[in-house]
Amino acid sequence: xxxxxxxxxxxxxxxxxxxxxxxxxxxxxxxxxxxxxxxxxxxxxxxxxxxxxxxxxxxxxxxxxxxxxxxxxxxxxxxxxxxxxxxxxxxxxxxxxxxxxxxxxxxxxxxxxxxxxxxxxxxxxxxxxxxxxxxxxxxxxxxxxxxxxxxxxxxxxxxxxxxxxxxxxxxxxxxxxxxxxxxxxxxxxxxxxxxxxxxxxxxxxxxxxxxxxxxxxxxxxxxxxxxxxxxxxxxxxxxxxxxxxxxxxxxxxxxxxxxxxxxxxxxxxxxxxxxxxxxxxxxxxxxxxxxxxxxxxxxxxxxxxxxxxxxxxxxxxxxxxxxxxxxxxxxxxxxxxxxxxxxxxxxxxxxxxxxxxxxxxxxxxxxxxxxxxxxxxxxxxxxxxxxxxxxxxxxxxxxxxxxxxxxxxxxxxxxxxxxxxxxxxxxxxxxxxxxxxxxxxxxxxxxxxxxxxxxxxxxxxxxxxxxxxxxxxxxxxxxxxxxxxxxxxxxxxxxxxxxxxxxxxxxxxxxxxxxxxxxxxxxxxxxxxxxxxxxxxxxxxxxxxxxxxxxxxxxxxxxxxxxxxxxxxxxxxxxxxxxxxxxxxxxxxxxxxxxxxxx
Numbered sequence: 001x002x003x004x005x006x007x008x009x010x011x012x013x014x015x016x017x018x019x020x021x022x023x024x025x026x027x028x029x030x031x032x033x034x035x036x037x038x039x040x041x042x043x044x045x046x047x048x049x050x051x052x053x054x055x056x057x058x059x060x061x062x063x064x065x066x067x068x069x070x071x072x073x074x075x076x077x078x079x080x081x082x083x084x085x086x087x088x089x090x091x092x093x094x095x096x097x098x099x100x101x102x103x104x105x106x107x108x109x110x111x112x113x114x115x116x117x118x119x120x121x122x123x124x125x126x127x128x129x130x131x132x133x134x135x136x137x138x139x140x141x142x143x144x145x146x147x148x149x150x151x152x153x154x155x156x157x158x159x160x161x162x163x164x165x166x167x168x169x170x171x172x173x174x175x176x177x178x179x180x181x182x183x184x185x186x187x188x189x190x191x192x193x194x195x196x197x198x199x200x201x202x203x204x205x206x207x208x209x210x211x212x213x214x215x216x217x218x219x220x221x222x223x224x225x226x227x228x229x230x231x232x233x234x235x236x237x238x239x240x241x242x243x244x245x246x247x248x249x250x251x252x253x254x255x256x257x258x259x260x261x262x263x264x265x266x267x268x269x270x271x272x273x274x275x276x277x278x279x280x281x282x283x284x285x286x287x288x289x290x291x292x293x294x295x296x297x298x299x300x301x302x303x304x305x306x307x308x309x310x311x312x313x314x315x316x317x318x319x320x321x322x323x324x325x326x327x328x329x330x331x332x333x334x335x336x337x338x339x340x341x342x343x344x345x346x347x348x349x350x351x352x353x354x355x356x357x358x359x360x361x362x363x364x365x366x367x368x369x370x371x372x373x374x375x376x377x378x379x380x381x382x383x384x385x386x387x388x389x390x391x392x393x394x395x396x397x398x399x400x401x402x403x404x405x406x407x408x409x410x411x412x413x414x415x416x417x418x419x420x421x422x423x424x425x426x427x428x429x430x431x432x433x434x435x436x437x438x439x440x441x442x443x444x445x446x447x448x449x450x451x452x453x454x455x456x457x458x459x460x461x462x463x464x465x466x467x468x469x470x471x472x473x474x475x476x477x478x479x480x481x482x483x484x485x486x487x488x489x490x491x492x493x494x495x496x497x498x499x500x501x502x503x504x505x506x507x508x509x510x511x512x513x514x515x516x517x518x519x520x521x522x523x524x525x526x527x528x529x530x531x532x533x534x535x536x537x538x539x540x541x542x543x544x545x546x547x548x549x550x551x552x553x554x555x556x557x558x559x560x561x562x563x564x565x566x567x568x569x570x571x572x573x574x575x576x577x578x579x580x581x582x583x584x585x586x587x588x589x590x591x592x593x594x595x596x597x598x599x
Contacts, residue, residue: 085175086167086242086324086341113182115198117189117216120361121148122223128176129200129212131162131223134361136309143500143508151309151361156332160247160304162311162359166210166227168239174202174210176244194218207233221362222372229345230352238346241355243313245304246328246337249285266493267307268381271338273323275300280378283325285336293325293338301373302338303360305381308496313340314358314373363496366393380494388487393495400497406510407503410488410564414571417484418579424480425579438467485569492562503567510564519566520558524551526573530580 112123112132123133134152141147152160165175174180180200189196198214208231215224231237252265271283275297282305283293298320303312315321322341327334340357347353360372369376382389395416399409418425442460449456492498492511502508506516514520528551558566 085165085177086240086339110179110182111185113185113187113198113200115187115196115214115216117196117220118218119221120216120223122152122214122216122361123154124198124200124214125154126180126182126200128163128165128174128178129180129214130164130176131214131359131361134311136221136362139309139363139496140500143502149309151306151311156248157251158248159335160245160311162243162245162313162361164212164225164227164241164243164357166229166239166241166355168237170239171233171235171237172204172206172208173239174212178202180212189216189218207231208237221360223359223361224356225359226354226356228352228354229347231347231349234349236346236348238344240344241342241357242339243315243357243359244337244339245302245311245313246335247304248333248335250306264307268383269306271303271325271336272305272310272379273297273300273302273338274373274375274378276374280375282381288325288327288336293323295323297321297323299374301376302340303379304336304338305379308494308499309363310360310379312360312373312376312379314360314376315340315342316356317373319343364494365496367397380496382487382490382494385483385487385490388483389490389494392484392487393491393497396491396495397497405503406498406501407507407564407567410510410568411571413488414568414575417481418572418575421480425576426583435464438463481572485565488568489562489565492564498564501564503563507563507567510567511562513560514563514566517555517559519563519570520555523558523566523570523573524555526570526577527551527554530573530577 110126112125115122115124119137121133121135121137122131124130125132131152132154133150136149136151139149141149150158152162154161163176165178166173167175180202182198182200187196187198194217196216198216200212200214202210202212208229211226211228211230213226213228215226217224225243227241229237229239249269250264268282268284270285271288271293272281273283273293273295274280275295276299283291299317300321300323301312301314302321302323303310320343324339324341326337326339328337342355342357345353345355358372360376364377364380366377366380369379380393392413395413396406396409399412400406403409403412441463445456445459445463449459498511500508501510503510506518507514531547531550558569
């Protein structure tokens with residue numbers, strides 16, 4: 001399981017010495033060059049830390065240590081076993097007539113019920129009325145390919161299902177292994193139809209009838225589910241409804257270059273829930289055994305998350321649910337289960353009652369999720385960069401409404417950020433231009449003081465103070481943009497709206513690396529041009545040598561970054577280069593060749 005990435009913060013530049021304090025030449029930052037080194041170091045540390053987290057993160061606990069409900073010597077079943085059925089809540093106990101669960105190895109005896117809407121293709125197993133498959137028709141697995149994302153699946157290596165049922169201590173109750181009847185095995189939302197109901201019925205000889213109905217609506221990933229209990233028996237019926245999700249972790253390829261650039265490896269996969277008191281909370285699969293969930297929640301929801309998509313049970317806002325988690329043993333990989341149990345309901349003989357909940361199966365669309373339930377949009381998890389990434393995502397969404405293209409939205413975001421930091425950047429480039437203009441005077445000071453470094457540095461400091469040049473002025477604009485850079489990285493990593501989003505020409509997916517490395521090369525060219533305008537005289541020799549390799553280093557790094565992120569950095573660098581060139585010309589004299597000014 002990949003843990004949340006927590007990069008080390010960059011070192012803060014050392015402030016300039018006070019008058020009279022000895023100064024080493026290397027203590028005077030050379031503005032943009034020094035900052036480039038800082039950014040490169042930050043990026044390298046960030047990537048190394050990310051890889052370490054992936055390679056050495058704790059592995060999920062095995063089912064043997066976290067699933068005590070499996071009896072000793074019992075062979076784990078490849079399909080849900082009776083151990084997954086929760087116990088009924090506290091009710092008045094009388095003669096128990098609960099229907100025994102299906103045998104552990106028993107396979108479904110009927111074909112699934114297939115439901116298709118404009119957004120979903122769902123399969124419901126009549127045994128238990130479980131949603132065992134859900135294809136998201138608007139999301140291809142790969143660009144321009146017919147296969148769609150299959151979020152829910154009964155296949156062993158990608159097992160992910162949504163189950164529900166009833167438990168009772170006073171009478172029969174169908175659980176998620178009981179066999180239901182259905183009038184049809186095929187339902188489709190027709191043109192002009194906005195609502196589709198799919199009923200399944202379970203009957204008991206005692207007079208208890210349960211109708212489990214799934215309601216689908218056009219343009220929605222929400223499936224409303226009701227369980228109507230019709231009690232025509234001779235006694236009152238009491239019980240609870242439960243809804244649960246269980247899955248195996250997805251196997252994500254982390255080998256080679258493709259594995260390294262696979263953004264799914266950096267995304268959280270596990271359980272999540274929400275309560276008004278604790279807000280959005282997560283539970284990684286490897287914590288199921290150590291920190292199992294067991295909470296009473298009113299007005300919350302419970303979910304299982306993966307990259308870009310998730311499934312969640314959302315009970316009524318006024319209902320107090322018992323949330324819990326378990327690890328289920330199987331003959332294959334362990335399954336991780338989260339469950340919500342409703343309060344008990346009592347139904348007198350000759351009457352009926354209904355229990356309801358909503359099942360969300362779909363993408364992490366932030367613009368609509370909070371309308372379904374509080375905190376649901378937090379499933380698009382930006383980790384420690386949430387405070388930066390959420391505003392960036394909102395801005396990008398607004399720009400996308402204007403342009404209809406996420407690449408142009410990123411460019412507009414760069415323009416906005418440049419406008420916000422214009423004065424700060426202007427001060428940076430003025431400081432750099434003045435330092436460039438001061439190089440002949442700095443050279444004269446070096447000739448005057450020779451090897452007396454203390455007097456030389458003191459004289460240089462006095463010169464900078466006299467000319468009102470801040471040697472640190474070039475660092476701050478770049479430093480304040482590093483959080484924006486990382487925040488945008490997580491927006492591209494986690495926002496399903498940008499998944500497989502094309503730009504123009506050769507860039508068909510902004511969340512994947514540039515396939516032809518054009519943007520990394522353009523970024524390198526921008527950096528080379530920036531170096532030409534940046535004062536180099538007086539730089540520490542080792543630092544100067546490293547600076548020459550910065551364009552190459554960044555090109556290699558950006559070859560593995562999402563194209564949208566490299567687009568942002570390249571456009572940002574190009575605009576900064578233009579601003580720097582204009583300010584340099586103004587200070588050194590309009591129309592005067594830059595080369596002559598450096599002599």
